[in-house]
Amino acid sequence: MNVSYNELQGLCRKAFSGIGFEEGDAADAADMVAWMQCHGLHGVEQLNRGLDYLLEEDPEARPRLIYQDGDLAVLDGQGHSVLRSISLATELGFAKARARGLSVVKIRRCHNRQLIMGYLSRLAGRGMNITAFWRNAQVPLTEQVVGFRAGHATPEVRVYSVRDVPEENEPNDGITLVMANHVELLPSLGADHDLDLLAHHPESELLACRQLALKEGIEVDEAIWARLKTLAHRILVESSEASRGGAGAGDHDND
Numbered sequence: 001m002n003v004s005y006n007e008l009q010g011l012c013r014k015a016f017s018g019i020g021f022e023e024g025d026a027a028d029a030a031d032m033v034a035w036m037q038c039h040g041l042h043g044v045e046q047l048n049r050g051l052d053y054l055l056e057e058d059p060e061a062r063p064r065l066i067y068q069d070g071d072l073a074v075l076d077g078q079g080h081s082v083l084r085s086i087s088l089a090t091e092l093g094f095a096k097a098r099a100r101g102l103s104v105v106k107i108r109r110c111h112n113r114q115l116i117m118g119y120l121s122r123l124a125g126r127g128m129n130i131t132a133f134w135r136n137a138q139v140p141l142t143e144q145v146v147g148f149r150a151g152h153a154t155p156e157v158r159v160y161s162v163r164d165v166p167e168e169n170e171p172n173d174g175i176t177l178v179m180a181n182h183v184e185l186l187p188s189l190g191a192d193h194d195l196d197l198l199a200h201h202p203e204s205e206l207l208a209c210r211q212l213a214l215k216e217g218i219e220v221d222e223a224i225w226a227r228l229k230t231l232a233h234r235i236l237v238e239s240s241e242a243s244r245g246g247a248g249a250g251d252h253d254n255d
Helices: 005-019 023-038 043-056 086-100 113-125 203-216 222-247
Strands: 064-068 072-081 102-111 129-136 142-148 156-162 175-180 195-201
Touching: 005 023, 005 043, 005 222, 023 043, 023 113, 023 203, 043 072, 043 113, 043 222, 072 086, 086 102, 086 113, 086 175, 113 129, 113 142, 113 175
Parallel strands: 072 102
Antiparallel strands: 064 072, 102 175, 129 142, 129 175, 142 156, 156 195
16 A cells, blocks of 8 residues: 555554554664665565564663764663663764764664664764664575764665574674764775675665655555554544543532
8 A cells, every 4th residue: 555654653653652662762663663664775674573572671771871982882772672771872973973083883682673663864964974774584694784874874785695604603683883074984895804795885875765665655564554553543442531531520510
C-alpha cells in the first residue's frame, strides 16, 4: 500500500506510544523509521523485525554509562532496542567531538541498530562528520558501515562480508560511533582488508529515493501497517478507559 511520509510518521508515533514510549521518544523513534523508509532503507521492515522484542522490554530500563573520558564513552544498552539508548549516546558523542575534535562512543548489547541512521542524520545536519559501524551475526558475518559528511543529511552506506571470522569473535550486538568536527569519515577500505563488498548505496542514490518517496508516496506492507494500527489503538483504549474512570461524580457533588 502507498502512504505519505506524514501518515507513516504519525502512525509510527502512535504505535510507539502504544508500546510505552514517552511522547518525545515516540516522536523521535517514529521519525527514525519514516526517515529510513523514505530513503529506501526498509525502516518499517526493520521495525517489524524488532517489534516482539520492543513489546517485551521494560520501558523503565535506561542505558547505563559504563565508562567515559574526554574522548570515549561506553554504554550498556541493556539488551534493548537502539531506539531507547541512541539519544543519550549520540548527544554524548556530539558534545565530546565538539569539545575535543573527535569522539568515539560504543553501545553494547542493543538491537534494531539499523534505525540509528535517522538520529545520525540530525547530527550531520548540525555540522558533524560521523561514521557508524557494526557487525551482524548472520552467516556470512557481515559488517555495515554508514558515513555522513558534515552538513549532509543523507549518508553513504556499505555492507561487507568478513572473510576470516576471528576465533575470539564476541556476540555481535553492539555499535560504534565515530564523530569528528573537521575530518570526513566516509566508509572506504583498502584492498588489504579481509572484507568483500556486498552492497554500496551512495549518497546520491539514497537522496533520489527520498525525493521519489516524498513525491509519489511510500510503499508499506499492508500486514505491517495493520500491526502498527493495532499498537496505535492501545492509546485510544487507554484514553477511553481513563476518561470513563474520571467521568463520574465524586463523593461531593456540588452541581
